[in-house]
Structure formats: structure tokens, C-alpha cells
Amino acid sequence: MDERLSESPAGPMVSGPGGTQVEAELRSLGALSLRNLRARWKSLYGHTAPPYLRRDLLIQAIAYQMQVEKYGGLSAATKRKIRTIAEAARGKGDVSSAVDRPLRPGTRLVREWRGETHTVAVVDGGFEWRCNRYRSLSAVARAITGTSWNGRVFFGLKASSTPARRSRPPRTMCSGSETAEPERQEASDA
Incomplete structure (x- = not known):
């Protein structure tokens, strides 16, 4: 055309x-x-x-x-993307999480998981972590954690669609390799 x-x-x-x-x-x-x-x-x-x-x-x-x-007008996918961005802007004013940015080869993604820092390189056709190639970030996240993850959520490129749940208080690192629970304070009527 x-x-x-x-x-x-x-x-x-x-x-x-x-x-x-x-x-x-x-x-x-x-x-x-x-x-x-x-x-x-x-x-x-x-x-x-x-x-x-x-x-x-x-x-x-x-x-x-x-x-x-x-x-002809916008494609259905483009209309959905515009709606997503508009809803994010209406909700909290931050559209950065609604915009899906492509990852370019050479980009490095860094994530700490259970006290260990993991660096993933974006390469042509996928991702590289510990000298192994992966087709998706989700596959890398699965290799790191041993469980199923949305790769973009795991690496902080996209907000999770489900609210974070905490069944216990977050752990803090002490001077040794042990973890300790934070001290709990009793609520007062003051």
C-alpha cells in the first residue's frame, strides 16, 4: 500500500x-x-x-x-493499551507501570532474591542468566525461585495485578547469617 x-x-x-x-x-x-x-x-x-x-x-x-x-482506526490492542494507561492515570496518577517498555539487548536486570543478587542480561532473542539462555523472563524467574512467576513482575518491570499479602512481618538481616523477627510493640491507649 x-x-x-x-x-x-x-x-x-x-x-x-x-x-x-x-x-x-x-x-x-x-x-x-x-x-x-x-x-x-x-x-x-x-x-x-x-x-x-x-x-x-x-x-x-x-x-x-x-x-x-x-x-480505518486504531487496532483493538492499541485501544486496550490506551484504556489501561488512562485507568492507571485516573487511579494513582502514575502511568509508568502501565506502559510496557521493550527491553533492548545489552540491558541488565538486577534482582535480589533470598540474600543473593541475580543479574540477567537481555540478549537478542531472550535473556541470559548464569551462562544459560532463556526465551522469557518468566523462565529466568522460575529458575531463580523454583516457582512460577510473571517475569516482568519479579524483576519490577510491571506492578503485580494482585495485592501483596504478608502472612508474617518482613525479616531483617542481622550481622550474622541468621535472620531475626522485628520486635513487636504493644499498642497503647495514648
Whole structure:
């Protein structure tokens, strides 16, 4: 498919085979009156445009919807990802855990497990830990812990979907190799 990116008053637009009519319509949006832009919005979206929407945003939204109708919209996977990011932003304001960043070869992941530090190298086609190659981070996490883990959760690249449960207080390291329970204090009425 022959596609090229060009500029119009509506912003960047994709053109492809038979796109000349759409391109002409997109270029003409800047010349339309606000009344005509609002009418175009209603014909595309099926409802009136928000009254507070600035002219430039109105033009961009109309141009986007025209291109969606001509060339297709976002994939279902992209829509799910956008929803996930939006929900994370609404919930706690931190979207970093919702954004799945690809790991590039050369990246080193470090995780401490039961007092031992484990370093995993990201390599082409997988991961390397202790001179062994693995196809997934989950396989590395399983090799380290002996149990099934989501690798991205284990290495802190993704928040766990289930809340952390603690059946006992966390252990602390003493000067020796022994572990000790923290001292418990009685609650007072003060």
C-alpha cells in the first residue's frame, strides 16, 4: 500500500490509494466557518461538538475521524493499551507501570532474591542468566525461585495485578547469617 505523510491545516495526515478526495477535504477544513465545522463534527460523530472545544482542536478531531472512516482506526490492542494507561492515570496518577517498555539487548536486570543478587542480561532473542539462555523472563524467574512467576513482575518491570499479602512481618538481616523477627510493640491507649 502506497502511503505517505503530508501536512494540512488539520495536522499530519496519511494518504493512500484513492485518498485524493479525503486529502482535499482535509485541506479545506481550515477554511470552514465554526458553524460548518460543528455541522461536520455532528455528521461524523453523531452528536454535537463540545461547546468549549477550540477551533484548532475541532479541526484536528474532524480530520482524524475522516481518516478513520477512510483508512480505518486504531487496532483493538492499541485501544486496550490506551484504556489501561488512562485507568492507571485516573487511579494513582502514575502511568509508568502501565506502559510496557521493550527491553533492548545489552540491558541488565538486577534482582535480589533470598540474600543473593541475580543479574540477567537481555540478549537478542531472550535473556541470559548464569551462562544459560532463556526465551522469557518468566523462565529466568522460575529458575531463580523454583516457582512460577510473571517475569516482568519479579524483576519490577510491571506492578503485580494482585495485592501483596504478608502472612508474617518482613525479616531483617542481622550481622550474622541468621535472620531475626522485628520486635513487636504493644499498642497503647495514648
